[in-house]
Amino acid sequence: MDAGTHAIGLHIENGNTPMPPDVIAFFSELSAKKGSQTTICDGHAVYQALSPELKATFSQPxxxxxxxxxxxxxxxxxxxxxxxxxxxxxxxxxxxxxxxxxxxxxxxxxxxxxxxxxxxxxxxPAIREDNVSGQLAFANTLLGPSFNYEKPEFTLANGQHVDDALLDELTQLCEKYTQDIAWQNGDVVILDNKRIMHGRRQIDVPLTERKLYIAMGLGIRHGMNHSND
Structure with a gap:
């Protein structure tokens, strides 16, 4: 997949498919000296910040x-x-x-x-339960990219089209809960793909000066057992 060099909007990985991964992991082998930070946004925090009207809107499929x-x-x-x-x-x-x-x-x-x-x-669902705690999260691909295929059309179950004005409102809200990962060589980040949306700031260096890998996995369950080892 060619993701280009432009900024990438927040999304869950493979969220336009029937089998998005439960967890994704990033590994930075070679980190850019400037730009290209990975962005992460806690969908549970966004869900809590949604107005009652937006919660009602996105409670439908x-x-x-x-x-x-x-x-x-x-x-x-x-x-x-x-x-x-x-x-x-x-x-x-x-x-x-x-x-x-x-x-x-x-x-x-x-x-x-x-x-x-x-x-x-x-x-x-546009709002789903996260993998570990079962908390509700606004975690989807509404703000995400469209690489190598036609840009999706988003509608709600009642037929309402998700228009640019609504997307702009969501973008501004999500930005309040978005953090940048300023990569260092050797860094690893693991995300709950059913809760944490991710994106990317614009790449400001030659692509040869940046190597970031992603891996994905299925099978995470609610109520995971935690070990102190």
């Missing part, structure tokens, strides 16, 4: 609609199901995957297009 080229949806299903033959993934395979990943809080469907791509519609 959020719908994300976008066009996915054939190679994109084939690769995603192949990765999610552990298959190596991505180019052989069929629409039937996609429908099987959709059925298997549908739940009370997540529904999705596709509308096949004539070029092999699909119009993908995903309905998920």
């Amino acid at each position: 959020m719908r994300i609609s976008r066009y996915l080229p054939q190679a994109i949806w084939q690769n995603y299903v192949a990765t999610a199901t552990g298959r190596a033959d991505a180019d052989q993934i069929s629409l039937d395979d996609l429908e099987t995957f959709i059925t298997a990943t549908t739940s009370k809080t997540l529904t999705h469907h596709v509308e096949p297009q004539t070029d092999g791509g699909v119009r993908y519609v995903l309905q998920i």
Whole structure:
């Protein structure tokens, strides 16, 4: 994925997909001398700061609609199901995957297009429980980037479009609870992807002067056992 050098808005990782990771980890092998700080925002703090009107607005499910080229949806299903033959993934395979990943809080469907791509519609919560404590968090992709695919269209379950004015209001609110990570070589940061949104300030150095890696994992549960070891 080419994320360019521009600033990146706050988002949870892979939040426009049915299987976002529970936890993400960053490792800075080579840190930029200026700019390109990773931004992090506590979605629970944002949730607590939402006005009653915004809490009511985002208590309903959020719908994300976008066009996915054939190679994109084939690769995603192949990765999610552990298959190596991505180019052989069929629409039937996609429908099987959709059925298997549908739940009370997540529904999705596709509308096949004539070029092999699909119009993908995903309905998920904009406010969710974090992985460890079960606290409510405003954690989603409303303010996030769109790399290598069509920019998603966001609507609420009642049909209300999430317009620029609402996004601007959310941006200003989230910025109040956003911190910068000024990377040093060797730093590691681990985030609860169901609570902490992340982004990036603009990169102000050549890309060769910055190496930041990300890893992802599933399987975190509420009420984790803590050890003093």
